[in-house]
Amino acid sequence: MMRQIFNYFLIGVLAFIPIVVILQIVWFVKDRFADLFRMVYGYYENYGVTFSLFVVSFALFAYVGYRVSLGRFSIIAGIDAVIHRIPLLNTIYRVTKKLVNMLSGHEKHKAREVVYIEYPKEGLWVPAYVTNRENDRYILFVPTSPNPTSGFTLIAHESRVHKSQMNIEQATSFIISIGSDYDKAIEANDLPK
Numbered sequence: 419m420m421r422q423i424f425n426y427f428l429i430g431v432l433a434f435i436p437i438v439v440i441l442q443i444v445w446f447v448k449d450r451f452a453d454l455f456r457m458v459y460g461y462y463e464n465y466g467v468t469f470s471l472f473v474v475s476f477a478l479f480a481y482v483g484y485r486v487s488l489g490r491f492s493i494i495a496g497i498d499a500v501i502h503r504i505p506l507l508n509t510i511y512r513v514t515k516k517l518v519n520m521l522s523g524h525e526k527h528k529a530r531e532v533v534y535i536e537y538p539k540e541g542l543w544v545p546a547y548v549t550n551r552e553n554d555r556y557i558l559f560v561p562t563s564p565n566p567t568s569g570f571t572l573i574a575h576e577s578r579v580h581k582s583q584m585n586i587e588q589a590t591s592f593i594i595s596i597g598s599d600y601d602k603a604i605e606a607n608d609l610p611k
Contacts, residue, residue, distance in 0.1 A: 555573050556576060564593065
């Protein structure tokens with residue numbers, strides 16, 4: 419009887435974890451915006467000026483995003499050129515920029531593709547994100563459950579890779595849910611034994 423009650427308690431705790439995670443993210447973002455607002459308001463002490471600065475900043479970022487998406491923003495190119503000359507920062511900047519481009523869909527030919535590979539041994543399959551391709555080799559990121567931001571990178575021959583119909587969002591949901599959110603059962607049955 420006590421064991422059953424404890425199991426129900428654990429199930430109840432686990433049911434609240436996704437809600438708590440989302441609330442933590444919302445509170446974090448709210449706190450950062452509140453800190454920024456207090457900093458700007460504390461400097462000018464005028465709500466009209468503070469609101470105007472936020473509107474102008476939003477419009478400026480939207481304009482920069484529009485110009486960058488067209489490939490016509492020379493200020494960003496100039497900043498890129500300067501950062502590429504700084505020894506340690508250039509590596510961090512280049513990798514961060516590639517990662518952002520991959521996740522935002524700007525490198526559709528390389529990323530945004532999900533495949534299956536055999537890991538940790540033959541007959542066991544895991545989803546992997548395609549991050550790059552070189553001839554007949556796939557460069558893959560294999561995320562781990564339940565945190566898809568951790569994992570490892572590997573290179574695999576195309577003969578060892580099986581394409582998936584899942585997109586990045588579906589694969590990430592599959593990984594975070596530890597396999598409970600998986601709507602590609604037919605696909606799993608088609609994998610070699």
